[in-house]
Amino acid sequence: xxxxxxxxxxxxxxxxxxxLAVIPMNAKWEYDQAARNDRELAFxxxxxxxxxxxxxxxxxxxxxxxxxxxxxVGCDAVGRRMCRETTPLTVQGFGQRVVESVSSNRSLIYHxxxxxxxxxxxxxxxxxxxxxxxxAIVYNRATDASVMPWAIASQTIPIIALAPMIIVVLNSIGxxxxxxxxxxxxxxxxxxxxxxxxxxxxAPDAMQLDLMKTYSAGGRDVFLKLRLPxxxxxxxxxxxxxxxxxxxxxxxxxxxxxxxGLGVRLLSGSYYGQTIQIWAALFAAAILAASLVGIVGAIExxxxxxxxxxx
Amino acid sequence: xxxxxxxxxxxxxAPVIEAKGLNLTFHTNDGPVHxxxxxxxxxxxxxxxxxxxxxxxxxxxxxxxxxxxEQPTGGSLTVNGMTPEAARKARAYxxxxxxxxxxxxxxxxxxVKLPLQIMGYSKAEQAxxxxxxxxxxxxxxxxxxxxxxxxxxxxxxxxxxRALAFDAEILLMDExxxxxxxxxxDRLNExxxxxxxxxxxxxxxxxxxxPEAVYLSTKIVVMSPRPGRITDVIESTLPAERxxxxxxxxxxxxxxxxxxxxxxxxxxDA
Ligand SMILES: Nc1ncnc2c1ncn2[C@@H]1O[C@H](COP(=O)(O)OP(=O)(O)OP(=O)(O)O)[C@@H](O)[C@H]1O
Ligand SMILES: [Mg+2]
Numbered sequence: 020x021x022x023x024x025x026x027x028x029x030x031x032x033x034x035x036x037x038x039l040a041v042i043p044m045n046a047k048w049e050y051d052q053a054a055r056n057d058r059e060l061a062f063x064x065x066x067x068x069x070x071x072x073x074x075x076x077x078x079x080x081x082x083x084x085x086x087x088x089x090x091x092v093g094c095d096a097v098g099r100r101m102c103r104e105t106t107p108l109t110v111q112g113f114g115q116r117v118v119e120s121v122s123s124n125r126s127l128i129y130h131x132x133x134x135x136x137x138x139x140x141x142x143x144x145x146x147x148x149x150x151x152x153x154x155a156i157v158y159n160r161a162t163d164a165s166v167m168p169w170a171i172a173s174q175t176i177p178i179i180a181l182a183p184m185i186i187v188v189l190n191s192i193g194x195x196x197x198x199x200x201x202x203x204x205x206x207x208x209x210x211x212x213x214x215x216x217x218x219x220x221x222a223p224d225a226m227q228l229d230l231m232k233t234y235s236a237g238g239r240d241v242f243l244k245l246r247l248p249x250x251x252x253x254x255x256x257x258x259x260x261x262x263x264x265x266x267x268x269x270x271x272x273x274x275x276x277x278x279x280g281l282g283v284r285l286l287s288g289s290y291y292g293q294t295i296q297i298w299a300a301l302f303a304a305a306i307l308a309a310s311l312v313g314i315v316g317a318i319e320x321x322x323x324x325x326x327x328x329x330x
Numbered sequence: 331x332x333x334x335x336x337x338x339x340x341x342x343x344a345p346v347i348e349a350k351g352l353n354l355t356f357h358t359n360d361g362p363v364h365x366x367x368x369x370x371x372x373x374x375x376x377x378x379x380x381x382x383x384x385x386x387x388x389x390x391x392x393x394x395x396x397x398x399x400e401q402p403t404g405g406s407l408t409v410n411g412m413t414p415e416a417a418r419k420a421r422a423y424x425x426x427x428x429x430x431x432x433x434x435x436x437x438x439x440x441x442v443k444l445p446l447q448i449m450g451y452s453k454a455e456q457a458x459x460x461x462x463x464x465x466x467x468x469x470x471x472x473x474x475x476x477x478x479x480x481x482x483x484x485x486x487x488x489x490x491x492r493a494l495a496f497d498a499e500i501l502l503m504d505e506x507x508x509x510x511x512x513x514x515x516d517r518l519n520e521x522x523x524x525x526x527x528x529x530x531x532x533x534x535x536x537x538x539x540x541p542e543a544v545y546l547s548t549k550i551v552v553m554s555p556r557p558g559r560i561t562d563v564i565e566s567t568l569p570a571e572r573x574x575x576x577x578x579x580x581x582x583x584x585x586x587x588x589x590x591x592x593x594x595x596x597x598x599d600a
Contacts, residue, residue, distance in 0.1 A: 226431050229399050233425040234496075235418055236448045244444065248435045326435035327476035 034080050038070075044077040045069035078295045086299035087127070092116040096126035124279065127303045133280040134269050135307065137197050141204020142265040146258065148205065149212025156213070157220040157246070174210050178203065178268060183275045200272035200280070207268035208261035215257025219250025251326065255319035262311045270304060281307070343374030346410060346500060346532045347396055353404035354391055354558075364557030365391040369405070371551060371560060375499075378526055378533045380543035381551045382589065383596065388558025389536040390428075393502050396534065397425050409500070421449060423500035424493030428508055430485035432477040432492075438464070439473035442492045449496055463491040466525060483514040490522075494529070502534045507542070516574055519545055523572060540593075541577055544568075544586045552589060554596025562592035 042065075049068045053060035060068075070079045078086070089095035094102035097119040105112040120126040152170070155162040182203050189199040223245050231241045273282025281304045288296035354366040365388045373379050381389040394400040395407060398414035409417035417423065424445075432441045439460050446456045464470050467487040477485055486506055493501060507515045519542060526533055537543050543550050544566065552562040566585060568576065576582055 226427050226429065227433070229394075230425070230427065230431060231448075232399060233397055233418065233423070234445045234448045235421060240448045244448070245433070248433070251435075327437065327478070328435060 037080050041075070041077050041079045042066055042069050045072055045075045048072065048076070074292050075294055078298050082295050083298045083302060086295040087302055090125070090127040090296070090299050090303075092120055092128075096120045096123050096128070098123065098125075127281070127284065127299065130279055130281050130284050130300075131303055131307055134266070134273065134282070134304070137200035137269040137272070137280070138204055138262070138266045138307075138311070140197060141201035141206075141269060142208050142262050144201060145205035145208030145265060146212050146261060149209040149257075149261070150216055150254075152209070153213050153216030153220060154242075156217050170210060170213055173206070178207060178271050181206070182268075182271045186272065186275055195276075196278070200269050200276070203272035204265035204268035207264035211257040211260040211264065212254070215253040216250055219253030220246045222246075222249045222253065248326065251322060252328065255315065255322070258315050258319075259312050262315055263308050266304065266308050266311065343376045343532075345372050346375050346377075347371070347373040347534070348408045349392075349405065350407075351405035352392075352395070352402050352407050354388070354395060354400060355403045366395070366402070367557035367559045369558075369560055371563070373532060373534065373549070375532055376530050377548050378523075378535065378546055379549045379551060380547040381534065381536045381553060382538065382540065382543045383553030383561075383593065384555055385538075386558070387553040387555035387596070389553060390504055391558065392553075393425075393504050393534055393536055397423060397502055399425075421496060422498055423502050424496065424498040426486075426490055426493045426501070426503040426506045428505045430477070430482070430489040432485055432488055434477055437474050437476055438469060438480065438488050441477070441488060442495050445492060445496050451496075459495050460491075463494045464488075466494065466528075467491045467521065483510050483518065486510065487518065487521075494525075498531075500532045500534070504536045505538065506535075508538065515539075515542070520574060522546065527570070540586050540589050544582055544589060545572060545574075545577060550585075550589055552592035552596065554593075561596045562588075564588055564592070 046065055046069055049065050049072075050060060053065075069075070071082070072078075075082070085093075092107045092113060097105075097116045101116060101119050105115050107113045107116055117128065120128045121132065123129055152162075152166065156166060157163075185203055185206075186199045189195070189202070227245060227249075228241070231245055234240075236244070269280065270282040270285070273280035274286050277283055277286070281300050284300035284303075285297055288294070288300060349369050349371045352366055352369040353364075356363040356365055369388075369392065381392065383389055391400055395402055396409060396414060398418040407414055410420070410422050412420065412422075432438070433444065436444065442460045442463060443456045446459060451459065460473070461470070464473060467490055469484060469487055469491060472480060472484065472488075477488070480488065486509075490503075490506065493503075507518050510518065523546060535543075535546060537546075548566050550562075550564040550566065551560055552564070553559065554561045564585060568581060568585070
C-alpha cells in the first residue's frame, strides 16, 4: 500500500504531462482546419478538439485506452454482429467476445498471440543455445577465445538491418511463418543469457572449488552441485532481459513479412496514418513484455526462495 | 578415553603425515616466495597438532600441501603412506577452511550431506550421518535452516560437521575459530577436544592463538616466515583430560611460555 502511492503519483504526473503534450502536437491541424473554413478558433475550443482527433499526431491517453478496448473485446475487433448481440459486461458476453477476438485479424489479441508464439519459441531457442554456449565457454578455453568475440560482434549489427536478410534467406529455402521470426528473437535473447551464465558459472570462488576438490568430486558434481546453483541468480537476471529482447526481435521480424503479429499492426497503422492503432499496438506490446518479465520474475522468486536466497 | 589419547601421543601411533625436506616456492611477479623451506615433520595417528606462527609463515600453505591443494616444489610428503593426491582421491581427510564456506542455497543438513552425496552414500545413510554429526557439533534442530539464519559460530560448527560426515581419519583445520569471539571460541575448543577424544582422528590445526594451541594440542609446531620454516616442535605434557581452567596451571603456562619464546626467536631471525 505504502509503495503504491508513489507509483500512482508518478503515473498521474506522466499522464498529466502526456495530456499537456497533446495540445501543441495536435493544435496545428485544428488551426489549419479552422483557417480553411474561415473561422476563428477559440483556445478552449481548440484544446477540446485536440483531445478527440480521428488521426492525431499524438493521441490522448483516453484515446489509446479506448483503442485498446476497441481492438481487443470492443466492436472493432469482434465485428458488428457480435457487438450488437453481446456485452463485455457479463462474464458470458466477455468470454464470447474474447473467443471471437482470438480469431479476428482486426484484434490485438489475435496479433498478440501470433507475436507471443514466436517470442516464446525464440526465447526457448535463445536461452537453450545461450546456456549451452556459456557452458562451452566456461569449460573450454578455445571456445572462450574464439566464440566470445563473435558473440559480442553479432550484437553490434542493427537487428533492423539483419532481420529482412534472415527472413529472405530462410524464405528462399522454404522456411516461413513462425520460425524465421523466432530465429530473430533467439538471436537477440541468446546474448544476455550467454553473458549472464558465463558470469554465473564462473562465480564460485577458489575456496568453494577447493572444497569440491577435497571431496575429489568429479566434473559432473562440480557443475551440478556448485556452478549451476551458483549461477541461478545470474541466469534469471539474464532471462528477464532475454525475454523482453525476444519480443522486440519478434516484432522487428514481423515488419517485413506482413503476416500478422503486433509488428504488422504497428506498420500498417503507420501506412494509413492510424496513430491510435499504432499506440494501441505499442501498449499491447508493452503490456505483453511486462507480463512476460513479470512471469519470469515470479518464477525467479519461487526458485530462489526454495534455494534460501532472497530475490 | 584417557587411554585412547595417550595412545595417540606416544610413539605407538603410526605415522600418518610425513614431510621430509619439503619445499614450496611460489613464483610471483615480485620474484619467488619461499612459503615452505626444508620442512621436516611427522604426525602420528591420533595426534592433535597445532601450527602457530606469524602471518605469512606458511601455515596455510603447509596444510594445503598436505591436502593436495598446493604442489610442493621439492622434498617428499606422504599421507597415510601415499602421495597427497592419492590420499585426497581416497578421501583420507576432511578440510575445514578459515571461512565456513557453506553453500548458501543448501540448508545446514543439505550442506552436511554435500560430501556424502558426492561420495555416493545411500539416502538413508546420508540422513543418518547428517543427524549424527549435527548432534556431535550441537546443531540438532537446525537441520532445515539456511546458513544465513545461523550465527558465525554455528556456521563454523556446521562446516566442521560437514568435514566429519564422511569419516575421514584426518581432519585439517585452518584457523576455524579465527573470526569468533573469545567465549564462543572457548566452548568450541572444549567441544573439539571431546570430539577428538571420541573419534580418535588425527588433527592438523592452524591458529594464531597461543592459549588455543596449548590447550588443544599434543604437539605444537612453531613456524616463522621468510622463508617459511619450522623453528620448534613442542610435545605437550598436559594430561588428556583438559578442563578449561587447566589454562591457569603452571604446566600450561610453562608450555605457553616456550611457544612464545619460539615465536619470538623466529621474529629475531627474520
Ligand atoms: N597462491 C599463492 N601465490 C603466491 N604466493 C602465495 C600464494 N599463497 C601463499 N603465498 C605466499 O606464501 C606465504 C605463506 O602464505 P600462507 O598463506 O601459507 O601463510 P599463513 O601462515 O597461513 O599466514 P596467515 O596467518 O596470514 O594465514 C606468504 O608470503 C604468501 O604471500
Ligand atoms: Mg593462513
